[in-house]
Amino acid sequence: DAGVTQSPTHLIKTRGQQVTLRCSPKSGHDTVSWYQQALGQGPQFIFQYYEEEERQRGNFPDRFSGHQFPNYSSELNVNALLLGDSALYLCASSLQLGQAAKNIQYFGAGTRLSVL
Amino acid sequence: GQSLEQPSEVTAVEGAIVQINCTYQTSGFYGLSWYQQHDGGAPTFLSYNALDGLEETGRFSSFLSRSDSYGYLLLQELQMKDSASYFCAVRDSGGYQKVTFGIGTKLQVIP
Numbered sequence: 001d002a003g004v005t006q007s008p009t010h011l012i013k014t015r016g017q018q019v020t021l022r023c024s025p026k027s028g029h030d031t032v033s034w035y036q037q038a039l040g041q042g043p044q045f046i047f048q049y050y051e052e053e054e055r056q057r058g059n060f061p062d063r064f065s066g067h068q069f070p071n072y073s074s075e076l077n078v079n080a081l082l083l084g085d086s087a088l089y090l091c092a093s094s095l096q097l098g099q100a101a102k103n104i105q106y107f108g109a110g111t112r113l114s115v116l
Numbered sequence: 117g118q119s120l121e122q123p124s125e126v127t128a129v130e131g132a133i134v135q136i137n138c139t140y141q142t143s144g145f146y147g148l149s150w151y152q153q154h155d156g157g158a159p160t161f162l163s164y165n166a167l168d169g170l171e172e173t174g175r176f177s178s179f180l181s182r183s184d185s186y187g188y189l190l191l192q193e194l195q196m197k198d199s200a201s202y203f204c205a206v207r208d209s210g211g212y213q214k215v216t217f218g219i220g221t222k223l224q225v226i227p
Contacts, residue, residue: 033215040220042217042219042220043159043203045214045215090159094213102147103149103207103213105161105215109157110158
């Protein structure tokens, strides 16, 4: 059973460019969340997708957008890249269970984005 | 909004016990999770508390006091492989599963 897979593993872009990161969730999972993790910091919630819709969003500008496909895989798009967007981007998958559930999130290894 | 506080670094001796504390301020609360992340690796789930009390999973235990907005992760019989960053995370009060992470505690286990 494959876990959460992300691609690419590393990416180098220049300021102003656009980037697309991809995530395949763990088999059977229907919810995908994206996080940005700067060096030495905790993951920061970007947004979450369920049933192909953005359900919740963190404090990130509209330059950050996403998509979820019918097979539950997801993409994160970042436009007009800034130097400050350099970070590890993590995808986490989970099941949209009841509120009493443990809400275990399974993370991928991430995409390391460097903006020059 | 949500905010979490945890120590930035902890050092402990192999075989010993270490406790990592976490305090949180939230507008709503459904549970406190703990995740482990080795350098260059992905965060992995360790434990979850929704109710007051202690949850034990092998060498790891997690405690929650909702009235004090406080929890801790207890690691026993420390091993060198436990050297990693440990994050507490609060589940958002909304209907979905937004999770807010603390900045992480870097644990160094020394011989």
